[in-house]
Amino acid sequence: MDIKDFLLTPFYLGLIYALAFALRPAVTNVYTKKYFIPALSLKVLGAIALGILYHTIYAGDTNNYFHHGEIIYKAFGNSFGAGWELLTTNGTLTARIEPYTSQMAWFGKGSNEYFVVRMAGLGAILGFNTYSVTALLFAVVSFSGMWAMYITFAKIRPQVYKELATAVFFLPSVFFWGSGLLKDSLCIGALGWLFYAFYRGAIEKKNIVRCLVIGILAASTISSMKIYILLAFVPPAALWVLNENTARIQSTAVRWVAKPFLLLVGAGIAIYAMGAIAAADARFNLDKIGEQSKLTATYLQGVSQTENGSGYNIGEQDGTLAGMAKLAPQAVVVALFRPFLWEARNPTMALSALEATYFIVLTGRILFRVGLAKTLKAISSTPVLTLCFVFSLIFAISVGISSGNFGTLVRYKIPLMPFYLAGLYILESITQPVAARSRRVAARQPQLA
Incomplete structure (x- = not known):
C-alpha cells in the first residue's frame, strides 16, 4: 500500500456507495x-x-495476486495488444507476452491462480494500480453474488429472513476471507449467483435465458479456480431442482410414478455434469480424487508446522476413495465444529472457533428439541434443506480431509458456512412452528425482490 491507496480509496468508496x-x-x-x-x-x-493484515503481518496470496495484476497493468501501458492478450489468453505463450509472463509464476495452461490474476489485472486497470481499490472491487463482485444468495434463501423461506441475513452476511470468517483480493471472494460470489440461477431459472422458471447465462458464467468462474466446489454443489443442486419440480405435481399417483423416472434423469444429468467438470481438471477424476486429497493434505500439514500449532490430524490417508470414506466422519466434525475454543492460537482462529461453537450449539439445540428422526425427516422432505445439508456434508468431507491445518481450513470452508447455517435456521423454523410464529414474520409472508 502507498499514498495512492489513501488518495483514491475514499473516491472509489464514494462511487461504490452512490451506486449501491x-x-x-x-x-x-x-x-x-x-x-x-x-x-x-x-x-x-x-x-x-x-x-492490512497481509501487508503488515503476513505475506501471501493477496500480495502475489496484486503483483501479477500490476504486471498486466504495466503491459497495457507499454502495449495495449500485449495487455489485452494477457487478459484474454488461454495460457499459450507468445512472443508478445513472454517478457511479462516470465515474471509471472502463476502463468500457464491449467493454472487455477491465473483467473484471479486476470481479475486483479482488470482491477488494477480500473483502480490505477492501487491495491485497496482492487480489493474493494473484489469485495463488490463478491457482495453481488452473496446478495443474490440471500434473496434466494429469503424467497424460499421468508419467515426467517433476519436469521438468513446472519447466515449469509454476518459470519466473521465469511466476510473477512470472502471479501478481499483472494480467489475465495470470487468463488463465494459466483456460488451465490449459481444458486440464484438454479432457483430462478430451473425452479421458478423465470428469465430462463438470463439465468442460463448467469449459471454458465458463474460455473465457469468457479471451475477456473476451485473446481471441487462445483463437484460438491452440482449433484445436490440437481436433486434440489428435481424434488422441487416433482413436489409441484398435483396428482399423488402421477407424482409417485414420475418421481423414479425424474430421479433417474436427474442422476444422469448430475453424473454427466460431474464427469464434464472433472474432465476439465485431471486431478479431480474419480480415480484420482483420493490421491490428490492426500497430496494436498500432506503439503498443508507441512505448512502447518510453521503456523504455531495450527495443524490437525484426523487419520492417515492412503490416497484412495475408500480411505477418504473412512475419514469422512472426522472430516465433517473438523470442518463444521472445529477449531474448538481451546484450540485457537491467534485472533483469526479465535473467530473461527466462536463460529464453530455457535454451529455446535444451534445444531445440538435443534437435535435435542426436535429429535434425530424428525430432523432427518424434515431434511429429506424439504428440498432446500436437502440441498443445504448434502452440499455442506460433501464439502465438509472434502475440505476437512484435505486441509490439514486450521489456518487453511477457515478459508477453504467458507462456501459451506452460509448454506449450513441457513439450513439450520430454515430447519428450526419448520420443525418448531410455534417459535417461528412468535417472531410474527410468518403471517407477513413478504414477497422478496
Whole structure:
C-alpha cells in the first residue's frame, strides 16, 4: 500500500456507495432493505482489513495476486495488444507476452491462480494500480453474488429472513476471507449467483435465458479456480431442482410414478455434469480424487508446522476413495465444529472457533428439541434443506480431509458456512412452528425482490 491507496480509496468508496444507494430500490424490499448497506459495508471492511493484515503481518496470496495484476497493468501501458492478450489468453505463450509472463509464476495452461490474476489485472486497470481499490472491487463482485444468495434463501423461506441475513452476511470468517483480493471472494460470489440461477431459472422458471447465462458464467468462474466446489454443489443442486419440480405435481399417483423416472434423469444429468467438470481438471477424476486429497493434505500439514500449532490430524490417508470414506466422519466434525475454543492460537482462529461453537450449539439445540428422526425427516422432505445439508456434508468431507491445518481450513470452508447455517435456521423454523410464529414474520409472508 502507498499514498495512492489513501488518495483514491475514499473516491472509489464514494462511487461504490452512490451506486449501491441507486441500485438498492431495485434489489430490495421493505424487509431486506435494511441489510443491503450494512452487508456491503462489512464486505468493504473485510477487504480492507484483510489487506492490512497481509501487508503488515503476513505475506501471501493477496500480495502475489496484486503483483501479477500490476504486471498486466504495466503491459497495457507499454502495449495495449500485449495487455489485452494477457487478459484474454488461454495460457499459450507468445512472443508478445513472454517478457511479462516470465515474471509471472502463476502463468500457464491449467493454472487455477491465473483467473484471479486476470481479475486483479482488470482491477488494477480500473483502480490505477492501487491495491485497496482492487480489493474493494473484489469485495463488490463478491457482495453481488452473496446478495443474490440471500434473496434466494429469503424467497424460499421468508419467515426467517433476519436469521438468513446472519447466515449469509454476518459470519466473521465469511466476510473477512470472502471479501478481499483472494480467489475465495470470487468463488463465494459466483456460488451465490449459481444458486440464484438454479432457483430462478430451473425452479421458478423465470428469465430462463438470463439465468442460463448467469449459471454458465458463474460455473465457469468457479471451475477456473476451485473446481471441487462445483463437484460438491452440482449433484445436490440437481436433486434440489428435481424434488422441487416433482413436489409441484398435483396428482399423488402421477407424482409417485414420475418421481423414479425424474430421479433417474436427474442422476444422469448430475453424473454427466460431474464427469464434464472433472474432465476439465485431471486431478479431480474419480480415480484420482483420493490421491490428490492426500497430496494436498500432506503439503498443508507441512505448512502447518510453521503456523504455531495450527495443524490437525484426523487419520492417515492412503490416497484412495475408500480411505477418504473412512475419514469422512472426522472430516465433517473438523470442518463444521472445529477449531474448538481451546484450540485457537491467534485472533483469526479465535473467530473461527466462536463460529464453530455457535454451529455446535444451534445444531445440538435443534437435535435435542426436535429429535434425530424428525430432523432427518424434515431434511429429506424439504428440498432446500436437502440441498443445504448434502452440499455442506460433501464439502465438509472434502475440505476437512484435505486441509490439514486450521489456518487453511477457515478459508477453504467458507462456501459451506452460509448454506449450513441457513439450513439450520430454515430447519428450526419448520420443525418448531410455534417459535417461528412468535417472531410474527410468518403471517407477513413478504414477497422478496
